[in-house]
Every structure is written in C-alpha cells, then in structure tokens.
Amino acid sequence: MATSHKGPSLNQCKYVMDLLKEADLLDCKLASTLLDCKWKVSMEGEPLHNVSYYQRLVGKLVYLTITRPDITFVVNLVSQFMHAPTTDHLHVAKRILRYLKGSIGHGIFMQNHNSTxxxxxxxxxxxxxxxxxxxxxxxxxxxxxxxxxxxxxxxxxxxxxxxxxxxxxxxxxxxxxxxxxxxxxxxxxxxxxxxxxxxxxxxxxxxxxxxxxxxxxxxxxxxxxxxxxxx
Structure with a gap:
C-alpha cells in the first residue's frame, strides 16, 4: 500500500512481478486486452499434462483480484477449468499475465470525496x-x-x-x-x-x-x- 496526500493506493506490484518471473514472461510482449473478442468458452485444445501448474497459476490470479477488479471476469472464466484444463485455457491465463505486465502499477485508489x-x-x-x-x-x-x-x-x-x-x-x-x-x-x-x-x-x-x-x-x-x- 502506498499513501499520498490524496489518499491510499492499494496494489500488488511485487506480486505481479513474481508471477511473471515464475511463468518466464518477464520479456513477453504486452497484451492490450485481457481476452480475444473471438474467444469462446470451450474444451478445445490439447489436455495439459501438468494440471497442477495451471491450478497454481490460476489460484494466484484469483488472489490478485483482491486489488485488480479489472481482471475478475477473465479469471472467473479460466478458474472454471481447474480440473481439466487445455492448452487454450493456459494460453488465456498467460494472456492475463501479458496484460498485467503492461499495467503493473494499477490498483485501487481510495480518496475522500466528501460523500457517503x-x-x-x-x-x-x-x-x-x-x-x-x-x-x-x-x-x-x-x-x-x-x-x-x-x-x-x-x-x-x-x-x-x-x-x-x-x-x-x-x-x-x-x-x-x-x-x-x-x-x-x-x-x-x-x-x-x-x-x-x-x-x-x-x-x-x-x-x-x-x-x-x-x-x-x-x-x-x-x-x-x-x-x-x-x-
């Protein structure tokens, strides 16, 4: 949490950097959007052999939604395939990381608006x-x-x-x-x-x-x- 004269700001910059490092995406290309507009929820794609890797990655993305409400919808999508993920689902999860790399400093800013x-x-x-x-x-x-x-x-x-x-x-x-x-x-x-x-x-x-x-x-x-x- 960072504070200023305007108010506190909540973010998880270091957590995002650790995620990118773990997924070997520190040098990846940035994604301007979280999801391809043509992508549909499906079970297509080759089944993943390392299911636990996908589960850990998505679990950490779920934790990140505490301060990143902008990724909540897409994280909800990928979390629906925790028991039988495919390569397509992993691709979407990594696209979230590429989006996060371009918006590491984003978070929740709290300010006194004199309103309740x-x-x-x-x-x-x-x-x-x-x-x-x-x-x-x-x-x-x-x-x-x-x-x-x-x-x-x-x-x-x-x-x-x-x-x-x-x-x-x-x-x-x-x-x-x-x-x-x-x-x-x-x-x-x-x-x-x-x-x-x-x-x-x-x-x-x-x-x-x-x-x-x-x-x-x-x-x-x-x-x-x-x-x-x-x-």
Missing part, C-alpha cells in the same frame, strides 16, 4: 457459457465514489431469457448493497439516503412500458423475493 452515497453497477451475459448455457453476472459497488466490493460469478441456473439473467444479476447486487448498508449501520454510521443500482437493461425498460410483459416475469420476481429474504 452507496451505489452499484451490474451486468450479465445471457447464456454466455457455450458449454452449459449459463450466464455470468458481474457487479461492483461504491461507497463515496470509492470501489469497495466486486464479483464475477456464473449463475447457478439457466436463465430462460435475457431479461431473466439481468433481473437475477440485479437481485444479487441488491443483496450486496443491502449488506453494505447493514455493515455501515453496525459500525455506527446511519444511512438514510436511497441507494442506487445502475444497469443498462433494455428488456426491463420494455417490461416497464408494456404491462402485458409482466405476465412473463412472475417466476423472476418470485426468485428475487427469495434471494432478498436470505439477506
């Missing part, structure tokens, strides 16, 4: 996993414009529509926001301002404008009420 508002952003890709057709949700939450929590996780069930996957993503983020509000109150900081949740959900807008579509969302609403009841 709580807000969240969420997204979901409908049936993005081509193997089981499950969707992946991602969200991040802010307190006073400072990033505090984030997650990328595959949904446990198959969503029947794009709207359903987005609703489930928003319900999960709602739970996170409620937990943050409860934590603040337990620490003695009252919070009465409405929390904000942002999601570019065209399907939800169509449902809001056309009441006929509400009939198609009863199962979604029931699931959302059940999720909130668990908080």
């Amino acid at each position: 508002k709580i807000l969240g952003f969420t997204n979901a890709d409908w049936a993005g996993n081509t193997l089981d057709r499950k969707s992946t949700i991602s969200y991040c939450t802010f307190v006073g414009d400072n990033l505090v929590t984030w997650k990328s996780k595959k949904q446990p069930v198959i969503a029947h529509s794009n709207a359903e996957s987005k609703y489930r993503a928003m319900a999960s983020t709602d739970c996170e926001l409620i937990w943050i509000k409860s934590l603040r109150q337990n620490l003695g900081f009252s919070y009465y301002t409405p929390m904000s949740l942002t999601r570019d959900n065209q399907a939800a807008m169509y449902i809001a404008y056309n009441l006929v579509f509400h009939e198609q969302t009863k199962h979604i609403e029931a699931d959302c009420h059940y999720i909130r009841a668990q908080v």
Whole structure:
C-alpha cells in the first residue's frame, strides 16, 4: 500500500512481478486486452499434462483480484477449468499475465470525496457459457465514489431469457448493497439516503412500458423475493 496526500493506493506490484518471473514472461510482449473478442468458452485444445501448474497459476490470479477488479471476469472464466484444463485455457491465463505486465502499477485508489452515497453497477451475459448455457453476472459497488466490493460469478441456473439473467444479476447486487448498508449501520454510521443500482437493461425498460410483459416475469420476481429474504 502506498499513501499520498490524496489518499491510499492499494496494489500488488511485487506480486505481479513474481508471477511473471515464475511463468518466464518477464520479456513477453504486452497484451492490450485481457481476452480475444473471438474467444469462446470451450474444451478445445490439447489436455495439459501438468494440471497442477495451471491450478497454481490460476489460484494466484484469483488472489490478485483482491486489488485488480479489472481482471475478475477473465479469471472467473479460466478458474472454471481447474480440473481439466487445455492448452487454450493456459494460453488465456498467460494472456492475463501479458496484460498485467503492461499495467503493473494499477490498483485501487481510495480518496475522500466528501460523500457517503452507496451505489452499484451490474451486468450479465445471457447464456454466455457455450458449454452449459449459463450466464455470468458481474457487479461492483461504491461507497463515496470509492470501489469497495466486486464479483464475477456464473449463475447457478439457466436463465430462460435475457431479461431473466439481468433481473437475477440485479437481485444479487441488491443483496450486496443491502449488506453494505447493514455493515455501515453496525459500525455506527446511519444511512438514510436511497441507494442506487445502475444497469443498462433494455428488456426491463420494455417490461416497464408494456404491462402485458409482466405476465412473463412472475417466476423472476418470485426468485428475487427469495434471494432478498436470505439477506
């Protein structure tokens, strides 16, 4: 952690350098993106003989997401093949390292914005996993414009529509926001301002404008009420 007059900055520069050295990628070419836009989740490629090497590498990348939320989604992808990785999966994992080499100093910067508002952003890709057709949700939450929590996780069930996957993503983020509000109150900081949740959900807008579509969302609403009841 580095500190300045603006605030503390959290990063794992030395940890990234150690990862690059272990993977023999100190002199590798930089990658401007974490993932090739044409890459799809699959089991293609030659099975790896040294599975433990892949597992150690991905495990260390998971630990790195503590201060690097920008790699969370791709690390979530490669961590789904821990027991049967292929050469293609290893290639994606090493691409993450090549991306990290070009952004070693990146991390989380905390600053006093004279604000205590709580807000969240969420997204979901409908049936993005081509193997089981499950969707992946991602969200991040802010307190006073400072990033505090984030997650990328595959949904446990198959969503029947794009709207359903987005609703489930928003319900999960709602739970996170409620937990943050409860934590603040337990620490003695009252919070009465409405929390904000942002999601570019065209399907939800169509449902809001056309009441006929509400009939198609009863199962979604029931699931959302059940999720909130668990908080």
